[in-house]
Amino acid sequence: MRNLLNFLLKYNNLIVFLILEGIALYLLATGNTYHNSRIVNGVQGITRGINERIANTRTYLNLREINSGLASENTSLRNKLQALRQEQSLSFIDVNDTVAGQKYRYTTARVINNSVNRQKNFFTIDKGTRQGIKPDMAVICGNSAAGMIVGCSENFSVAISILNLDFKLSARLKSNGYFGSLTWDGKNFRYVLLNEIPQHISVNVGDTIETTAYSAIFPEGIPIGTVVEPKKSGSDFYVIKVALFTDFKKLNYVDVIANLQRNERKELENRFQ
Amino acid sequence: MINSVLRLGLSGILLILFQILILNNIQFSGYVNPYVYIMIIMMIPSLTPAWLLLIISFFTGLIIDLFTGSPGMHSGATVLAAFSRPYVLRIIAPRDGYESGSALSLGVYGIKWFFIYASAIVLIHHTALFFLEVFRFEGFFRTILRILVSSAFTLGFILLLEYYRKGR
Numbered sequence: 187m188r189n190l191l192n193f194l195l196k197y198n199n200l201i202v203f204l205i206l207e208g209i210a211l212y213l214l215a216t217g218n219t220y221h222n223s224r225i226v227n228g229v230q231g232i233t234r235g236i237n238e239r240i241a242n243t244r245t246y247l248n249l250r251e252i253n254s255g256l257a258s259e260n261t262s263l264r265n266k267l268q269a270l271r272q273e274q275s276l277s278f279i280d281v282n283d284t285v286a287g288q289k290y291r292y293t294t295a296r297v298i299n300n301s302v303n304r305q306k307n308f309f310t311i312d313k314g315t316r317q318g319i320k321p322d323m324a325v326i327c328g329n330s331a332a333g334m335i336v337g338c339s340e341n342f343s344v345a346i347s348i349l350n351l352d353f354k355l356s357a358r359l360k361s362n363g364y365f366g367s368l369t370w371d372g373k374n375f376r377y378v379l380l381n382e383i384p385q386h387i388s389v390n391v392g393d394t395i396e397t398t399a400y401s402a403i404f405p406e407g408i409p410i411g412t413v414v415e416p417k418k419s420g421s422d423f424y425v426i427k428v429a430l431f432t433d434f435k436k437l438n439y440v441d442v443i444a445n446l447q448r449n450e451r452k453e454l455e456n457r458f459q
Numbered sequence: 460m461i462n463s464v465l466r467l468g469l470s471g472i473l474l475i476l477f478q479i480l481i482l483n484n485i486q487f488s489g490y491v492n493p494y495v496y497i498m499i500i501m502m503i504p505s506l507t508p509a510w511l512l513l514i515i516s517f518f519t520g521l522i523i524d525l526f527t528g529s530p531g532m533h534s535g536a537t538v539l540a541a542f543s544r545p546y547v548l549r550i551i552a553p554r555d556g557y558e559s560g561s562a563l564s565l566g567v568y569g570i571k572w573f574f575i576y577a578s579a580i581v582l583i584h585h586t587a588l589f590f591l592e593v594f595r596f597e598g599f600f601r602t603i604l605r606i607l608v609s610s611a612f613t614l615g616f617i618l619l620l621e622y623y624r625k626g627r
Contacts, residue, residue, distance in 0.1 A: 199509040203542040206517045207535060213524070214531030214591065221531075224594050 234342075237310070241298040248438055255328060290405050291444040293317060295343075302375040302434045307347040309333065309437060314341045324404040324443040330431035331355070331397055331410045332440055343442075348410075349375050349434055356401050357410055360394040362387060368395070368410065368428070375434050377414065380426040389416040395428050402448045463504075463562075471499045475519070479526045482616075490605050493612040494533075496523055497584045498620065500541050501577060502564070505557045509545055516541035529592075536588035540580050547579045565618075566625040577617050578610070585610045 194201065214221050245252070295317075299310035313319050315338045323335045325345045333345040333353070346353050349370050357380055358365035366382035380395060393413040399406035415427040478496040485491065500516050520534030527533070548557070553568060565573040585606045593602055 199513070199542070199545075202510045202513045203538060206513055206538045207542075210517070210520070210531045210535035210538060212531070214535060217530030218532075221594050 237299045238312075241296065241312075245296065245438060248436065251436075252438060259328065289445065289447055291318075291446055293319065293442045293444070295319070295440055295442055297437045297440055298342075300347075300434070300437050302347075302349055305351050305372045307349040307434075308336070308344050309347055311343050311345060311440060311442070312341070313442065314338045314343050316340050318444070319343045319442055320444070322403055322448070323445070324408075325440050326404075326408055326443060327432045327437055327440045329409060331404060331408050332432050332434070332437065334403060335442065347434060348378060348430065348432070355404070355410075356398045357395050358398050359383065359389065359413075360396050360407075360409075361390075365398050365400070366423075366426075376430055378411065378428050378430060380413075380428050381423060383424045383426060385418055385422055385424055389413055389424060389426060391415070395426075402445055402451050405443060405445070467502060470502065471519070474499055475522055478523060483527060490608040491612050492605075492609045493616055494523075494585065494588065494609070495613055495616045495620070497537065497540060497581060497613065498617050500537065500544060500584075501580055501617075502562065504561065505548060505563055506559055509542075512541045512544065513538055532588060532591045535591055536584050539587045540584035543583050544580060547576065547583075551575050551579070564624060565621040573621065574614075574618070577621075578614055581610050581613050581617070582606070585613065 215225050216222065293313060295311040295313040297309050298312050301307045301309070311319075311325070319335060319338050321335050321337060324331070325333045325335060331348065333347045333350075335343050336346045337344045348355065348368075351370060351372055353370065355368040356365055357368040364383050364387055366380050368378055368380050370378045383389065391413055395410045395413065397404040397406065397408040397410060409431055411428040411430040413426055414429045417425045417427065419425045474496050478494065482493050482495060485493070496519060499519055500512070503512055503515065516537045517534050520537035521530075523533040523537075524530050548563075551572065553572060557563075558567070561567050563576065568576075589602055589606045589609070
């Protein structure tokens with residue numbers, strides 16, 4: 187105690203100086219919009235740089251896994267290509283359909299900031315409006331649903347993760363096509379809940395859950411997860427526990443899907459609502 | 460004692476009024492912005508405890524801030540100048556030290572001493588102030604030029620006022 191008092195006595199001028207200087211800087215930062223924005227921008231620049239560096243390291247450490255994932259994706263794509271070629275050669279017709287055009291456009295992006303331990307999780311990717319990313323685009327990881335873009339800057343975008351209490355997605359059982367709405371209960375990052383499936387149909391453990399085309403955001407049939415535990419609640423509907431395919435703990439490279447016909451469809455639908 | 464405190468307070472108020480009413484309205488290129496109110500910090504006698512000096516300087520700066528609409532800028536710079544004043548005084552102390560209770564003025568210690576004293580304080584204050592104002596290091600030399608030009612004008616005003624005080 188005495189030491190503390192001695193210390194305070196010895197440096198009292200310095201302490202008064204620091205306090206007053208602190209007040210002045212606080213006033214400077216809060217009272218002037220110019221200084222405020224400079225400070226906020228500076229701090230954000232620092233954190234963004236750090237985030238990017240962390241993401242870089244993590245990518246490097248996960249290279250082996252990413253490589254094997256890419257290889258398996260390559261094989262499956264090659265298989266599909268072969269299947270398509272076969273079909274075409276059977277009918278001897280080479281169709282170049284320019285009228286219908288392309289419906290979805292894929293853009294690869296890297297996740298540079300991510301969280302799974304909050305109630306409202308978001309992740310940041312390293313592409314933005316300059317690369318053609320816009321809000322309301324779907325984000326998939328590998329071949330399973332991961333989230334949806336909610337905001338973009340020039341070079342970055344923020345996506346709402348499936349692991350967010352505010353996120354709702356229309357999803358269906360692959361086996362029989364019954365659809366319900368998918369939400370997260372905020373408890374475990376590996377499981378989500380599928381509601382509104384009526385109880386008169388049978389749901390088996392291991393059934394695949396996939397996206398529907400109702401939202402005009404996700405393409406139809408993107409896998410989400412498998413049924414772990416269909417629970418009959420008091421009401422007429424199941425509460426189905428679904429294990430996610432996407433491992434949000436190691437989200438790294440994602441694909442952003444733009445629905446090129448979304449505006450056309452929305453305009454038409456809005457006319458009748 | 461009471462008399463000298465009153466006189467100090469009065470000249471402080473006059474200096475602040477001079478600053479707000481006249482000098483702040485000078486629109487003479489972006490380079491000339493004299494801030495003569497810093498003379499208040501120089502006039503306070505050497506016996507004053509440092510914490511009192513700091514608090515006086517903070518409120519002086521705050522008043523100027525309120526009238527220029529830039530909260531924190533002048534108070535920050537003035538507090539820094541007041542904090543460095545004891546160190547400046549120690550470095551440039553005359554051979555036989557300071558007489559206790561005497562005013563730190565041109566009349567007592569001579570023109571050479573006062574000029575060094577005033578330019579040190581003014582430069583510290585203006586450097587802090589102008590960098591707080593632009594708040595960036597881009598255009599560094601332009602800011603330095605503004606500091607030097609404004610300091611020269613401030614020093615000129617201060618010397619004039621000191622000669623006036625001495626003459627009375």
